[in-house]
Amino acid sequence: MTAIKDRRTIRKYTSKNVSDELLNGLLETASRAATMGNIQLYSVVVTRSEEGKKALAPLHFNQPMVMNAPVVLTFCADFNRFTQWCEQRKATPGYDNLLSFINAASDTLLFTQNFCTLAEEAGLGTCYLGTTVYNPKGIIDVLKLPRLTFPIATITLGYPDECPEQTDRLPLSGIVHSETYHDYTKDDIDKVYEYKESLPENKHFVEINSKETLAQVFTDLRYTKKDNEAMSVGLAEALKMQGFM
Amino acid sequence: MTAIKDRRTIRKYTSKNVSDELLNGLLETASRAATMGNIQLYSVVVTRSEEGKKALAPLHFNQPMVMNAPVVLTFCADFNRFTQWCEQRKATPGYDNLLSFINAASDTLLFTQNFCTLAEEAGLGTCYLGTTVYNPKGIIDVLKLPRLTFPIATITLGYPDECPEQTDRLPLSGIVHSETYHDYTKDDIDKVYEYKESLPENKHFVEINSKETLAQVFTDLRYTKKDNEAMSVGLAEALKMQGFM
Numbered sequence: 001m002t003a004i005k006d007r008r009t010i011r012k013y014t015s016k017n018v019s020d021e022l023l024n025g026l027l028e029t030a031s032r033a034a035t036m037g038n039i040q041l042y043s044v045v046v047t048r049s050e051e052g053k054k055a056l057a058p059l060h061f062n063q064p065m066v067m068n069a070p071v072v073l074t075f076c077a078d079f080n081r082f083t084q085w086c087e088q089r090k091a092t093p094g095y096d097n098l099l100s101f102i103n104a105a106s107d108t109l110l111f112t113q114n115f116c117t118l119a120e121e122a123g124l125g126t127c128y129l130g131t132t133v134y135n136p137k138g139i140i141d142v143l144k145l146p147r148l149t150f151p152i153a154t155i156t157l158g159y160p161d162e163c164p165e166q167t168d169r170l171p172l173s174g175i176v177h178s179e180t181y182h183d184y185t186k187d188d189i190d191k192v193y194e195y196k197e198s199l200p201e202n203k204h205f206v207e208i209n210s211k212e213t214l215a216q217v218f219t220d221l222r223y224t225k226k227d228n229e230a231m232s233v234g235l236a237e238a239l240k241m242q243g244f245m
Numbered sequence: 246m247t248a249i250k251d252r253r254t255i256r257k258y259t260s261k262n263v264s265d266e267l268l269n270g271l272l273e274t275a276s277r278a279a280t281m282g283n284i285q286l287y288s289v290v291v292t293r294s295e296e297g298k299k300a301l302a303p304l305h306f307n308q309p310m311v312m313n314a315p316v317v318l319t320f321c322a323d324f325n326r327f328t329q330w331c332e333q334r335k336a337t338p339g340y341d342n343l344l345s346f347i348n349a350a351s352d353t354l355l356f357t358q359n360f361c362t363l364a365e366e367a368g369l370g371t372c373y374l375g376t377t378v379y380n381p382k383g384i385i386d387v388l389k390l391p392r393l394t395f396p397i398a399t400i401t402l403g404y405p406d407e408c409p410e411q412t413d414r415l416p417l418s419g420i421v422h423s424e425t426y427h428d429y430t431k432d433d434i435d436k437v438y439e440y441k442e443s444l445p446e447n448k449h450f451v452e453i454n455s456k457e458t459l460a461q462v463f464t465d466l467r468y469t470k471k472d473n474e475a476m477s478v479g480l481a482e483a484l485k486m487q488g489f490m
Contacts, residue, residue, distance in 0.1 A: 001366055004359055007277045028417045032252045033358060034373035037467055038412050045422045052424050076426070081419070082463075085434050091460035094470020097477040102378050105347075106354055106398065110373075113278060113358035114249055121246055128279035128355075133347050144425040153351065167283050172273045174326070177290045179297050180389040181321070189329050215336035218327075222282055225339020232342040 010125025013158025030115035041104035069156035077104035101244035125160035248366040255370025258403025275360035286349035314401035322349035346489035370405035
């Protein structure tokens with residue numbers, strides 16, 4: 001409970017290595033996560049080499065965590081292993097489709113979150129790189145991911161060399177709905193985002209970027225329509241390339 | 246650690262209720278999970294009423310957990326709330342695309358797994374219903390999910406009234422790859438699935454279904470190509486309907 005409650009993203013790591021024994025123990029326990037039909041539709045690629053990290057770094061927009069962390073983990077949706085097993089056992093697999101991708105991606109993310117909780121409980125720090133699905137084709141190429149696999153999440157891992165402030169969260173009432181989804185009124189939206197907008201660091205972001213509102217920092221700079229649409233095209237192409245669409 | 250290590254799916258629950266206080270505390274702590282740009286791209290719909298459960302049950306193929314659990318939680322990807330905030334703050338959102346769906350689904354699943362770990366640590370039992378993405382249109386309709394939201398995961402929740410055996414997992418060597426993905430040889434596949442195939446309960450499944458191999462139980466009965474392809478069409482239609490494709 002404490003590991004989850006006190007959780008913060010760790011982007012700076014000490015030079016202390018993470019042993020294979022510890023890493024494997026955490027991955028093994030993480031695999032207790034729920035999984036579709038107990039099939040375990042995921043694989044994880046462990047990058048420790050400088051060469052491997054150098055190849056991945058630009059695909060994650062050169063965020064410094066990739067080079068600085070002792071371990072980079074790429075969690076991949078994987079219907080390749082299961083499909084090969086089926087083919088070797090006179091069974092006809094049918095997992096080259098969108099539903100199977102979503103099933104495998106779900107399995108992968110439950111496993112990923114379980115791993116992060118266990119790693120943090122063991123005193124390690126993690127950073128979740130959402131950039132994994134921005135440049136899937138590059139990652140597929142670097143990690144040599146075969147058909148029916150797909151990179152879903154990247155975690156940089158190491159012993160923490162910082163303890164940043166915890167970030168804010170929306171009030172729970174803003175994310176929980178009773179019995180059916182109750183769409184937000186204008187007043188609800190104001191209330192849900194009031195605290196976030198009041199934070200000095202967020203006011204500072206608005207100011208230094210010469211924006212009128214915090215929302216504009218997101219839409220004009222961090223997550224733009226143009227980028228999202230371009231990356232959606234790349235994502236769909238990568239899904240086709242890997243046999244899921 | 247113990248909550249994750251000893252985890253098993255719980256499908257039978259006692260009549261003891263789960264208080265709103267406990268549920269909300271767990272959901273609030275779960276929201277410490279990593280989230281894209283700290284936006285929290287998810288909502289959760291809490292179903293407690295008999296009427297609500299009756300409406301959901303057939304969409305989950307009438308699995309008895311839906312009616313028997315005191316609480317059914319539908320975790321939804323949600324770009325609606327954020328988009329409304331942007332529109333109310335003179336910002337131009339651009340989240341009606343595939344990448345944004347994947348981003349929101351990822352946020353949702355990390356939150357879901359965090360919730361399950363916390364619930365299990367608090368002595369509750371959970372069952373993850375993968376059927377959520379099999380019938381998204383029906384669930385969208387029942388829960389009145391607006392555009393730019395999408396049901397991703399359903400969890401039935403209650404105090405355990407059973408303690409089933411833990412299910413098997415693949416050997417860790419079968420899911421971890423060093424530096425790059427090393428595709429499986431025929432021999433690797435045999436080794437990875439050897440233990441699973443040796444289990445008496447799996448041999449029994451093969452026998453009672455008059456199949457030749459365990460893989461055929463999956464491909465011919467549980468997760469067929471025909472069903473996956475039909476449900477992929479429904480899934481794509483639902484993603485279009487909700488504005489993500």
